[in-house]
Amino acid sequence: MKIAVDAMGGDHAPAAVVAGVIKARDQFTDLEFLLFGQVEQIQPLVKDSTRIKILPATEVISMNDEPVQAVRRKKDSSLVLAAKAVKEGQAEALFSCGNTGALLAAGLLIVGRIKGITRPGLLSTLPMIGQQNGAFNLLDSGANAESKPEHLYQYALLGKYYAQTVRGIANPRIGLLNNGTEPHKGSKVTQEAYQLLKAEPEINFVGNVEANAVLKNAADVIVADGFLGNTLLKSIEGTASAIMHLLKETIMAGGFSSKAGALLLKPTFKELKSKMNQAKYGGAVLLGVKAPVVKAHGASDAETVYYTLAQIEQMLKENMIPDFVNYFSKTTLKKD
């Protein structure tokens, strides 16, 4: 199984990307890698080139590039060439830590949609609190700013198969993000989506879920339009980081006993940080395109890259995409 890697994307590229690839190569003997990027930078980082092939790309898409334009114009960029390798069957998955919008555009424009899927969505994995290694999937976490009820319905199906395939949950609970738990709550879109989800026997629908319940084991998969999902994601991240900051600040402002207490609690804080760390859950996946297209955080280190490649290995090994293609080609779905 071959993964096409944009070796130049991300704040610590190519070093962190290549280090993560080497770790994944050593761990998963079924994986091969095509690294696209500037050969003179990548070559020295790869001492043992077993199952790693370096392919030249003269251009790089930066974080500030306008996504769609960059994908259309920078034809010799590491991202575009990696996406083309997937399109042409030289690789089965696409990985990048670079510009999210550009990766989404490359996924849609080059890799292409699965037939029957009207609008691919971005799936993120977030930790749950109070559950050992608990996590939930959120989609769409930001691919599209607006969604119709039919898109939310498709997200539920995509999320279901992802949770089954990658996370091994037999019958994932699907919840609809809403501003109240009653069926009539929310906008026209969520009200209609509620009815579609409720009527679908394939979906283990647990109803509306409010934003303050998502971290507390309300559902395995939370479905939302991309604007709302993105707000939820960023708000959880921002609040967690703000509270850790406030905790540190309050400790520093306290007296000796406060600092001594903090010293004793160092392992606790470390564990807390590790529990909130999203890296081990892998990257964000664009679901609904013809291959796994996966984005790790721009600030990713080698470990995060490794975890994300492990997540891709799972999707490939379990045949997630062929299963999607099969399912959606058979189903008659509501269209745009």
Place this chain on the structure above:
Amino acid sequence: MKIAVDAMGGDHAPAAVVAGVIKARDQFTDLEFLLFGQVEQIQPLVKDSTRIKILPATEVISMNDEPVQAVRRKKDSSLVLAAKAVKEGQAEALFSCGNTGALLAAGLLIVGRIKGITRPGLLSTLPMIGQQNGAFNLLDSGANAESKPEHLYQYALLGKYYAQTVRGIANPRIGLLNNGTEPHKGSKVTQEAYQLLKAEPEINFVGNVEANAVLKNAADVIVADGFLGNTLLKSIEGTASAIMHLLKETIMAGGFSSKAGALLLKPTFKELKSKMNQAKYGGAVLLGVKAPVVKAHGASDAETVYYTLAQIEQMLKENMIPDFVNYFSKTTLKKD
């Protein structure tokens, strides 16, 4: 200045409500109170009836009542009678810890909109992190599920005058909640709202603000549609509570030194909790109706009720509503 109080609303009514009223009465000599509710329950709680009048109401709107129906049918409820007292000029503000939807309905249907305001919105006050007593206002935090650009524009003006009047901020920074900082980001609604806000010289517009920046002093007032605003509010609350829970759990699972550390950090945790406590910032205010209509949390204790009544005192003393009426009667605003 007279405040009409729904003495029967909330989990700890009427005891907590009456205790908060008594504290506010003792503190603010310019306030008088009309307490609506079951006299035989309220009377024994009021030993000194200076500036407190108890008025009988035979019905109570519960948390489970359907809001609009309840307001229409329970004509002798403490909430409806309190709202009518405001409408008829016997009181200048309405306060309740009860059913939020019913209070909003009473505000809209009984107290009534200010001329020129197309859709009143709910304003909440949330703490900022890393700022001494820092806070920001969010509106709409849940009155309406959908908004047009014109509504967001009006929220910005309402939020501006609130922040000036109640929080004493001379030139409040107004931000638009969005899923990216660039002007073209978001939905059609936020894109259009961005242009309206940018073009308005009355508004100190700081542009789009992402959900992970709101706690970090991005703006004094954050404008959003009610669905998004409600999601943000609940997500911040839920994440904060989940992290405190996780911290406690991790400490309890740790060894002796972990527990000793927690003991030493007790004052720190207490301060942290106090900083995150929203009660001292007062309740949620329905802005755009003809009087302050203010909701405190259902679980409010006497202290929260007191803080919320202090917030109302400020709005009345500073003539916020007459200023609104004056401003919006003069302005030609885009209409629905």
